[in-house]
Amino acid sequence: MSFVDAVLAVVADIPSGCVMTYGDVAALLGSRAARAVGQVMARYGSDVAWWRVVRAGGRPPPGYADRAREHYEAEGTPLRPSSDDDGYRIDLASCRWRP
DNA sequence: AAGTTGACGAAAT
DNA sequence: AATTTCGCCAACT
Numbered sequence: 001m002s003f004v005d006a007v008l009a010v011v012a013d014i015p016s017g018c019v020m021t022y023g024d025v026a027a028l029l030g031s032r033a034a035r036a037v038g039q040v041m042a043r044y045g046s047d048v049a050w051w052r053v054v055r056a057g058g059r060p061p062p063g064y065a066d067r068a069r070e071h072y073e074a075e076g077t078p079l080r081p082s083s084d085d086d087g088y089r090i091d092l093a094s095c096r097w098r099p
Numbered sequence: 100a101a102g103t104t105g106a107c108g109a110a111a112t
Numbered sequence: 113a114a115t116t117t118c119g120c121c122a123a124c125t
Contacts (some may be wrong), residue, residue: 003121023108026120034107036121042106043123050106061106 007040014052017075018097058090
């Protein structure tokens with residue numbers, strides 16, 4: 001069981017309509033490698049629901065905000081308008097998934 | 100083989 | 113409250 005497999009397993013475990021922060025995923029693995037989680041998504045994220053893993057504060061991954069938004073709307077993930085560059089932010093208070 | 104980089108986060112200044 | 117530093121792990125140079 002490599003770190004990569006563990007990350008993918010956790011992400012695959014996130015139910016539709018819920019999200020988790022990079023830090024949460026790392027913490028679930030018993031590590032603080034939030035950064036490494038991002039790398040795993042960048043390299044292997046194509047096979048999982050990468051949009052369900054967001055940055056702390058509920059901000060979508062930079063550069064992928066538009067694609068992620070489509071998925072959120074399709075899954076019914078509560079979003080809330082924001083003045084950031086991304087234009088929106090995820091409502092973690094109501095859709096943050098906890099194992 | 101060794102050093103740098105990166106979809107990051109939290110703690111320390 | 114805002115910056116800076118550090119920790120963590122895999123891929124890339």
